Amino acid sequence: MSLLELCRWIQYSPLLVEMRASPWLFPVIATVHLFGLAVIGGAVLLVDLRLLGLGIRGQPAAYLVRDAERWLIRGLMIAIPTGVLLFMCFATKYYYLTFFWVKLAALVVVLLFTFSIRHRVALAADQDGGRGRQRMVAMVSLALWTTVAMGGRYIGFP
Numbered sequence: 590m591s592l593l594e595l596c597r598w599i600q601y602s603p604l605l606v607e608m609r610a611s612p613w614l615f616p617v618i619a620t621v622h623l624f625g626l627a628v629i630g631g632a633v634l635l636v637d638l639r640l641l642g643l644g645i646r647g648q649p650a651a652y653l654v655r656d657a658e659r660w661l662i663r664g665l666m667i668a669i670p671t672g673v674l675l676f677m678c679f680a681t682k683y684y685y686l687t688f689f690w691v692k693l694a695a696l697v698v699v700l701l702f703t704f705s706i707r708h709r710v711a712l713a714a715d716q717d718g719g720r721g722r723q724r725m726v727a728m729v730s731l732a733l734w735t736t737v738a739m740g741g742r743y744i745g746f747p
């Protein structure tokens with residue numbers, strides 16, 4: 590079964606036909622998806638602004654990172670399942686949208702980056718100088734999350 594055939598099978602399965610028939614289910618799921626994005630956005634900005642030398646500086650970076658990553662994970666636990674449901678509703682439409690695959694690729698890269706390089710650099714933000722590296726890490730993180738968000742917004746149009 591090809592990926593396109595799988596998308597077709599998903600989109601026309603009884604459950605998804607039922608979901609699409611509902612006038613309110615997709616908008617409600619999309620709203621919860623947006624809520625997940627807001628939580629993710631807040632958690633990402635808390636740390637990246639700190640690494641840029643802005644934002645909250647009244648507490649040790651290590652505490653801020655740990656708290657923010659807990660909220661990032663909570664946001665992902667809302668955004669990913671709702672995103673998958675939104676995708677399943679019109680799977681063949683998104684299959685043909687390059688921006689959907691760009692969004693998913695950027696999401697995989699940013700999650701790997703967030704829980705490896707960025708995590709280490711942010712935890713050590715108060716110890717070692719490395720201001721230039723911290724700023725670079727923050728800008729890479731923000732650029733990747735912006736790509737995910739723009740991909741999400743764009744796929745909602747056509």
Ligand code: HEM
Binds near residue numbers: 626665672
């Ligand atoms: C976890 C990080 C994610 C972020 C930051 C994100 C971001 C976004 C944004 C900004 C939108 C546009 C919302 C709007 O303005 O209506 C959106 C919509 C959408 N996202 Fe995500 N998303 C994420 C995860 C996912 C995942 C994992 C999937 C699927 C596998 C997905 C599938 C979709 C779909 C199908 C839409 C709806 C487009 C439409 O309205 O037709 N998202 N997302």
